[in-house]
Amino acid sequence: MTPGILFGGTGIALFVLGLHGLLVRPRFLRKVLGLNVAGSGVFLLLVAMAQRGEGPPDPVPHAMVLTGIVVAVSATALALALIRRIHAAERGHREEER
């Protein structure tokens, strides 16, 4: 079993794990973690596919994953800002009801 197959399979498993967590867990913060885990799974699959045996790996998927990591952190930051806003709005509602 080459590292490519092993880590490619792990990447798929991580993607599905993250997707499941994203869809099933009710807390928003947990969904953010699920999204990130799913993203990491996709990156792992991409880089596993970039393996070329003895030679140097294909650099294009590596560049895509590098871009992906930065975009993932941007999306996470935005998602966390949305969660904060929802939380603040809910807290304001609760205080109004008292």
Add this chain to the structure above:
Amino acid sequence: MSARLLLDGLLALLLLWLAWRALRLPDLFQAGVHFLAFGLLLAVVWLRLDAPDLALAEAAIGAGVTAALYLNTLAGMGTHPADPGPAPGPARLAGFLALLLAGLMLTVAAPILSAPPPDAPSLPPTGKLTNPVTAVLLDIRGYDTLLETAVLVEALMGVWILGRTPALAAEEAPPVLTGLVRLLVPVMIVVAGAVLWNGAAGTGGAFQGAAILAAAGILARLGGFPLTFLHGARRRAALAASATALFLGVGLVVMVPGRPFLDYPAPWQGTLVLLIEAVATVSLAAVLVVLFEATSPRSRGEEES
């Protein structure tokens, strides 16, 4: 069974276990810490897959900054709230569907992953950029990277639309932390510059350097330093937009003698790429630090955009 296979197998199992725990632990704080460990282990896996550039970026941004954002947000939401967990019925169905999806994906991917690797396609000549990932990022697929810098600006704009971000005020921090920060941050700044410089020919590049610089900035904030050079809405906007603006500007300027967009003339390639990378490093680091600051709990009377 070779030692390498054993190592890879253990890494894969640990990755899966850490991700599982991050998604299952009721305490969200513990989940965040597990996610941080997951990211760091993933960085080791990138090394096993011959991707040192990715390892640098993953450790700093993928694990470090992401976990810092998450934990800071969690801290601002009051006591560590627990996750009640999903309803068992739908969760079981979702689990079954997830396994089905995983099986399908594996069936499709396995032939691709186990096939003999294709012949390396010849990439266009890359001049002085002997690091192939940097060459792809900044030269061959430079347009994608230009758009990526724009994505960061958009994320910052989105965060601003949702509410003002706090000013980076000076705070009291434990003296051990402050002392450690005073020692580490200058070293990290130098290392970030070295990683940026090294990225043309060897491992490194703009994003890795930016990640280290951002980590230095976040550490400085955690140590209570005010970072006055990041104050002011206009200055933050200018810093954030500078990478995209410069990249776009360079792309347009090289068109003047009649070349295509972003087609660097051969003698200028090294200089232009270094210029773009240097500005991108500072800009991206600034955006990440401001995004981190945005996750802090707001204090009244201290807000600015």
